[in-house]
Amino acid sequence: MPEPAPELGAEFAGPDENGHFGPYGGVFVGETLVRAVAELAEAYASLSAKPEFWREFDVDLADYVGRPSPLYLAERLSEAWGGARIWLKREDLNHTGAHKVNNTIGQALLAKHMGKTRLIAETGAGQHGVASATVAARMGLECHVYMGAEDIVRQAPNVYRMKLLGARVIAVESGSRTLKDAMNEALRDWATHVDDTYYIIGTVAGPHPYPRMVRDFQSVIGREARRQFLERTGVLPDALVACVGGGSNAIGLFHPFLGDSDVAMYGVEAAGRGLDTPDHAAPLCAGRPGVLHGNRTYLMVDEHGQILDTHSVSAGLDYPGVGPEHAWLKDLERVRYVGATDRETLEAFHQLTRLEGIIPALESSHALAWAGRLAAKMKSGQNLLVNLSGRGDKDIEAVARLEGADFGTA
Amino acid sequence: MSRIAPCAARAREQERGLLIPYLVAGDPDFATTLALMRELVARGADMIELGIPFSDPSSDGPVIQRGVERALAGGATLAGVLELARRFRDQDGRTPVILMGYLNPIEIMGYGEFTAGCARAGVDGVLVVDMPLAEAGDLPALLAGQGIDRIFLVSPTTAPCRAREIIEYTSGYLYYVSLKGVTGAALEDRESVAGNIAGLRKLTDLPIIIGFGIRDEETALAMNALGDGVIIGSALVEKIEALPPEATRHPEAIGEAAELIGRVRRALDHDGKRVS
Numbered sequence: 139m140p141e142p143a144p145e146l147g148a149e150f151a152g153p154d155e156n157g158h159f160g161p162y163g164g165v166f167v168g169e170t171l172v173r174a175v176a177e178l179a180e181a182y183a184s185l186s187a188k189p190e191f192w193r194e195f196d197v198d199l200a201d202y203v204g205r206p207s208p209l210y211l212a213e214r215l216s217e218a219w220g221g222a223r224i225w226l227k228r229e230d231l232n233h234t235g236a237h238k239v240n241n242t243i244g245q246a247l248l249a250k251h252m253g254k255t256r257l258i259a260e261t262g263a264g265q266h267g268v269a270s271a272t273v274a275a276r277m278g279l280e281c282h283v284y285m286g287a288e289d290i291v292r293q294a295p296n297v298y299r300m301k302l303l304g305a306r307v308i309a310v311e312s313g314s315r316t317l318k319d320a321m322n323e324a325l326r327d328w329a330t331h332v333d334d335t336y337y338i339i340g341t342v343a344g345p346h347p348y349p350r351m352v353r354d355f356q357s358v359i360g361r362e363a364r365r366q367f368l369e370r371t372g373v374l375p376d377a378l379v380a381c382v383g384g385g386s387n388a389i390g391l392f393h394p395f396l397g398d399s400d401v402a403m404y405g406v407e408a409a410g411r412g413l414d415t416p417d418h419a420a421p422l423c424a425g426r427p428g429v430l431h432g433n434r435t436y437l438m439v440d441e442h443g444q445i446l447d448t449h450s451v452s453a454g455l456d457y458p459g460v461g462p463e464h465a466w467l468k469d470l471e472r473v474r475y476v477g478a479t480d481r482e483t484l485e486a487f488h489q490l491t492r493l494e495g496i497i498p499a500l501e502s503s504h505a506l507a508w509a510g511r512l513a514a515k516m517k518s519g520q521n522l523l524v525n526l527s528g529r530g531d532k533d534i535e536a537v538a539r540l541e542g543a544d545f546g547t548a
Numbered sequence: 549m550s551r552i553a554p555c556a557a558r559a560r561e562q563e564r565g566l567l568i569p570y571l572v573a574g575d576p577d578f579a580t581t582l583a584l585m586r587e588l589v590a591r592g593a594d595m596i597e598l599g600i601p602f603s604d605p606s607s608d609g610p611v612i613q614r615g616v617e618r619a620l621a622g623g624a625t626l627a628g629v630l631e632l633a634r635r636f637r638d639q640d641g642r643t644p645v646i647l648m649g650y651l652n653p654i655e656i657m658g659y660g661e662f663t664a665g666c667a668r669a670g671v672d673g674v675l676v677v678d679m680p681l682a683e684a685g686d687l688p689a690l691l692a693g694q695g696i697d698r699i700f701l702v703s704p705t706t707a708p709c710r711a712r713e714i715i716e717y718t719s720g721y722l723y724y725v726s727l728k729g730v731t732g733a734a735l736e737d738r739e740s741v742a743g744n745i746a747g748l749r750k751l752t753d754l755p756i757i758i759g760f761g762i763r764d765e766e767t768a769l770a771m772n773a774l775g776d777g778v779i780i781g782s783a784l785v786e787k788i789e790a791l792p793p794e795a796t797r798h799p800e801a802i803g804e805a806a807e808l809i810g811r812v813r814r815a816l817d818h819d820g821k822r823v824s
Contacts, residue, residue, distance in 0.1 A: 168607040169701040170729070173706065322606040333728070428655055
């Protein structure tokens, strides 16, 4: 029997009933959405108290998503980096190619129980859009995905995938034309179609109950990883590393380990062209608390309270906010938040591809880049677990473009 | 003290509907907004709602979004909005000014500094779109301490028990959102507005002002018949969008943009109610 996770201390037990993690989180929405958000919180509280709901969820994760995802010891990568042994939690092998589907399966079940017939979603890299379009197709629901016009160019294969699945992809031309603007547009849609529409938020941000609910769905990653790791090695990993945009794959891995005080945790933000430049997407490393998209959290914001444009090589991390639980874990110093630059990320992308035959998503490559630096400082008997949150098929055109390589010639 | 209650009392006495234009402060620059505010008052606006520009206006439709983008491109900040309000107040000691915006710029400035700034500028009311009562912290108390009205929204999705609670904390006027959607959307379900306003009437003596989707004489008359007045935003911001560059050099263009409010004023005043 694997060792059960220890009881969580009160500081990690959030959110409270109003969705607060310390000073973060909450419900900051326009009046039109207040009731919809409250109904969602009630529906989730009632369904998540029922074992049948989780049984339904687990069956879908097993038979449709293909869980549990493997825990893989990357021996050649460990050798190349020197130091700790590198283990990968293979969320890239999930149906649709990333961890995002864990959440859309859960929320689609909720939408079905609430009798909603129309799904909407925002997407950055397109992985959450694809995962939403996928569950919509499977359940015969209408699906509208909001995507920044700039991201549509960066992530063309995912756009086409969503269309094949029957979703309508709506290009968002306002603001910075990326993920944050897609989220604004989805909130506008929700306020307009509030009676029949279910908004599937793709990360652990937004108004309560989303940060908690998405965390609960994604925690399957950490629960599995903890069990698998103990079964394989008899010990817990020394450190966990995951990339953080909104932070859903990271919280999914971290949360079941929060009570394991000997397990160090690193959340890797997109440092873009460097944290000392304005061109990054690292609110926890270089931002300050404010209010955006329904919650109080760390933001990339100027001294007048305007949200700053972000930059990252990866569309999925190109977001000026972060989930409120991460903000709280930062203040508690339970998780250390660091950055990986575009250049370090691309190096790690190639390393994993060449050494292990696994093409990682650019988002996940941020985690790998930091893991490489960390591993080299660790001892050879130590273990480092990296969440390989997605696969890189969607990124190969972008990488070719960035590096000036010829795409499509031998 | 806030000028809103005396203004509403005058209108009630004269049996005229309150007409409140909304415009984005600094769209496309503060000089133009100031000129427009004066014109709007001259053409019959009872109060003015000044929008605080914010980069992510997720409750607003495309017209106001573009207005906000123009204001931000022109360098508008919350400090600049307060300065604009102060300059208006220097010239007009009577017309209430209400600031309407999103929480983040206020949060980054700090509630204390914001409230003090409003008091210095002669601001009469504050409405924060994405700050439900439960998340308001000490902002309402700080505003109340300066005699500034706290205006909250009630929408078609607000449950009666919640409306009661909102009303308890609201002063000045109650802003009724006429539709499910964003600013500038089409007003389709007028019967439900009538029913909901009738329900709210039983709960409060506050003036009930209806906004969202009101864009001309016809919609203004229809909604004014149900409440105590109307707010016109997107339709006015659309006119501002069409202003020529350096609009302050073209007073006739500013007047033309503000004339939307003049037309609605005349329509409301001839709406069978007694005109003083």
